[in-house]
Amino acid sequence: MNILVCVKRVPDTGAKMILTADNQAVDSKNLGFTVSPHEECAEEEAVRQVEEHGGSSWILTLGPEEAGEQLQEGLALGMDEAVLLNNNGEEWDPRSTSLAITEAVQKIAEEGTSFDVLLFGNEAADSGDFQVGVRVANALDLPVVTGVKDLSFTGDTAVAKRESSDGWEVYQVPLPAVFTVKEGINIPRYPSLRGRMQARRQEIKRITPKKQPGGLKKIRLRIPEEEDGGAEVLGEGPEVSSKVVDLFQDIGVV
Amino acid sequence: MIIAIIEHDRGTLHNASLEMLTVARALAADRDTSLAALLIGESGREIVKTLGAYGVPVAYLAVDDSLEDYAPRAWAESALAVMDQENVEVVLAAGTDRGHEVLAHVASLADLPLAANCLEVKLDDERCRVTRQRWGGSLLEEAELRGETYLLSIAPHLIPAEETPLDGEVEIREFQPSFSDRAFRVQVTGREQDEKAGISLTDARVVIGGGRGVGGAEGFTALEELADLLDGAVGGSRVATNNGWRPHKDQIGQTGNRIAPDLYIACGISGAIQHMVGCQGAKNILAINTDPQAPIMEKADYVVVGDLHEVVPAIVDEVKQRKR
Numbered sequence: 001m002n003i004l005v006c007v008k009r010v011p012d013t014g015a016k017m018i019l020t021a022d023n024q025a026v027d028s029k030n031l032g033f034t035v036s037p038h039e040e041c042a043e044e045e046a047v048r049q050v051e052e053h054g055g056s057s058w059i060l061t062l063g064p065e066e067a068g069e070q071l072q073e074g075l076a077l078g079m080d081e082a083v084l085l086n087n088n089g090e091e092w093d094p095r096s097t098s099l100a101i102t103e104a105v106q107k108i109a110e111e112g113t114s115f116d117v118l119l120f121g122n123e124a125a126d127s128g129d130f131q132v133g134v135r136v137a138n139a140l141d142l143p144v145v146t147g148v149k150d151l152s153f154t155g156d157t158a159v160a161k162r163e164s165s166d167g168w169e170v171y172q173v174p175l176p177a178v179f180t181v182k183e184g185i186n187i188p189r190y191p192s193l194r195g196r197m198q199a200r201r202q203e204i205k206r207i208t209p210k211k212q213p214g215g216l217k218k219i220r221l222r223i224p225e226e227e228d229g230g231a232e233v234l235g236e237g238p239e240v241s242s243k244v245v246d247l248f249q250d251i252g253v254v
Numbered sequence: 255m256i257i258a259i260i261e262h263d264r265g266t267l268h269n270a271s272l273e274m275l276t277v278a279r280a281l282a283a284d285r286d287t288s289l290a291a292l293l294i295g296e297s298g299r300e301i302v303k304t305l306g307a308y309g310v311p312v313a314y315l316a317v318d319d320s321l322e323d324y325a326p327r328a329w330a331e332s333a334l335a336v337m338d339q340e341n342v343e344v345v346l347a348a349g350t351d352r353g354h355e356v357l358a359h360v361a362s363l364a365d366l367p368l369a370a371n372c373l374e375v376k377l378d379d380e381r382c383r384v385t386r387q388r389w390g391g392s393l394l395e396e397a398e399l400r401g402e403t404y405l406l407s408i409a410p411h412l413i414p415a416e417e418t419p420l421d422g423e424v425e426i427r428e429f430q431p432s433f434s435d436r437a438f439r440v441q442v443t444g445r446e447q448d449e450k451a452g453i454s455l456t457d458a459r460v461v462i463g464g465g466r467g468v469g470g471a472e473g474f475t476a477l478e479e480l481a482d483l484l485d486g487a488v489g490g491s492r493v494a495t496n497n498g499w500r501p502h503k504d505q506i507g508q509t510g511n512r513i514a515p516d517l518y519i520a521c522g523i524s525g526a527i528q529h530m531v532g533c534q535g536a537k538n539i540l541a542i543n544t545d546p547q548a549p550i551m552e553k554a555d556y557v558v559v560g561d562l563h564e565v566v567p568a569i570v571d572e573v574k575q576r577k578r
Contacts, residue, residue, distance in 0.1 A: 013389070013392070013527060013528075014526045014527065015527065015549065016527065017389070017392060017527070026393070036509070037492070037509045038509060094368070095367070098362070123354075123370075125389065125508070126388055126389055127388055128371060128389070128390065130358060130371075130407070131354070131357070131361055131362070131368050131370070133358075134355065134358035134359055134361075135358065135361065135362040137362075138359065138362040138363060139362065141436070143436075143439045143440045144326075146326075146351065146354070146355045147355070149502070161446070162351070163503060164263070164445070165454055165456070165457075166447055166454070167446045167447040167448040168446040168448075169324070169442045169445055170442065170443055170444035170445060170446065171441070171442060171443060172443045172444075173440055182509065183502065183505075183509040183510070184495070184501075184502025184503070184505070184509075184510075187496065187498065214365070214367050214401075215366065215399050215400040215401035216367040216368070216369055216398075216399055217397060217398045217399075217400075218395055218396075219383075219395075219396040219397055219398055220395075220396050221388065221393055221394065221396075222393075222394050222395075222396065223393065224391070224392070224393070224394050226553075230552060231541070231552060231553075231556060231557045232555065232556050232557070233559070234540075234556055235558060235559075236558070236559045236560050237558075237559075237561075237564065238560065238564045238568035240558050240560070240565070240568075241565070241568035241569045241571065242572055244540070244558065244569050244572070245569060245572045245573055245576060247540065247556060248484070248517070248573070249576075251516055251537075253459060253460050253484050253486075254483075254484065254573060254576065254577070
């Protein structure tokens with residue numbers, strides 16, 4: 001079983017974000033980079049499934065030269081091959097991104113590796129477009145299930161589960177297929193030191209992508225206005241419980 | 255024409271669709287064009303009356319025996335069938351798992367632009383301008399769409415649903431789409447129910463969240479007890495779910511649940527932006543934290559500086575006393 005995982009390099013934010021002067025990007029001067037939690041889980045899922053079923057796991061990204069760092073992290077987890085589609089750090093729209101990935105998958109197939117499973121994060125952490133996985137699936141004429149939090153394979157069939165309000169929805173699809181996964185499908189491992197050392201020596205394949213934009217264009221970014229006011233301090237320690245329950249009664253929850 | 259894809263699960267309406275209708279109605283009025291809902295499957299008929307209460311004059315109803323349960327591509331092909339017949343300017347759906355999935359299929363099958371999780375939409379003859387969420391809502395993007403039809407999902411929990419009853423009945427336009435042989439390749443083929451179906455995080459009026467400060471799975475016992483007293487639900491931050499203290503299903507945040515309770519009590523949670531976008535729909539936030547400098551202490555409405563392991567049991571005792 002050959003599995004491809006597609007990831008996106010994004011700034012590792014946690015505190016309030018700051019924008020670049022032209023309002024086109026998050027100012028990442030003082031930030032590290034990562035992939036989204038969904039994508040970390042997609043990488044882990046690929047490694048586990050290949051451990052169970054055999055085959056190879058691949059990691060691919062469309063991003064700047066520096067995204068090689070994120071590919072190496074995948075290799076350090078135990079993934080086998082890495083592919084960089086260099087977009088020179090320019091942010092591509094979902095249509096361009098999907099077409100670049102589709103063409104890369106076709107090229108890799110021509111070179112002898114066809115994928116049984118393509119994994120994406122449910123959405124990219126930064127742009128949150130919620131569509132690249134589905135666009136790639138339809139371009140390759142493959143079935144796709146989004147929001148997957150449980151995945152298993154028997155022969156040429158996949159069973160994918162997605163959370164619903166009171167349990168799980170179950171989808172059964174033939175392989176090859178595309179799945180967009182969510183955090184929670186597994187708990188990702190940390191790469192071993194040995195894995196990290198090996199990853200550094202591993203070669204990254206390169207495919208030159210073609211930009212084919214669609215009709216969605218970013219104009220500018222802005223930070224949402226925050227409600228001011230600040231918090232009302234009810235007090236310190238357990239003595240404050242009576243005030244807290246007064247508040248509950250005011251809100252009408254007791 | 256503006257088309258609003260109404261999300262339902264075998265006849266049960268998803269409330270986010272009613273919020274989306276607030277935007278859809280405004281767009282139709284602004285462009286002086288008609289508004290129609292799209293309901294998929296015979297069970298959607300049960301929702302038509304509700305749509306009337308929310309000002310939808312026309313409902314397309316896609317019927318086919320195969321549409322009994324959700325099939326994303328078949329839903330998309332049903333929308334495409336209406337788009338073929340009518341001059342459709344905009345197709346909207348709620349910014350939910352299903353909403354995004356269906357719109358992404360429409361976008362790729364018809365090669366159209368899709369903007370996800372929009373908050374504001376402005377339309378003129380040339381283009382569509384939107385403000386949409388990035389980073390789960392920590393950041394906003396002003397974007398422009400160009401194309402024959404604009405596909406938009408509306409971010410849930412931020413725009414209120416508003417009843418605006420119609421004079422008269424909703425006109426139902428029933429049709430049977432001709433589906434491709436790909437339409438039902440992916441369809442719900444089974445369901446598994448959770449054993450203990452308590453109040454869900456997304457529906458609860460009170461949510462109690464625990465983070466790093468809770469310290470372990472057993473630390474949640476006091477939070478559970480308070481939740482029981484307040485008819486609430488318990489959730490956790492990403493730290494709590496990644497450490498296995500709570501199942502991932504309970505995560506509140508960008509990669510988990512978006513909650514919108516009347517009261518959210520955040521216990522031992524520092525308040526990273528990825529967590530805060532998950533609870534930005536909460537009407538009141540009470541933070542309990544030992545660190546007065548934690549980011550959440552600024553973002554909350556009410557704060558208690560203290561150790562949750564002492565404060566929460568004290569609150570439990572106080573609630574019990576008053577209930578007596």
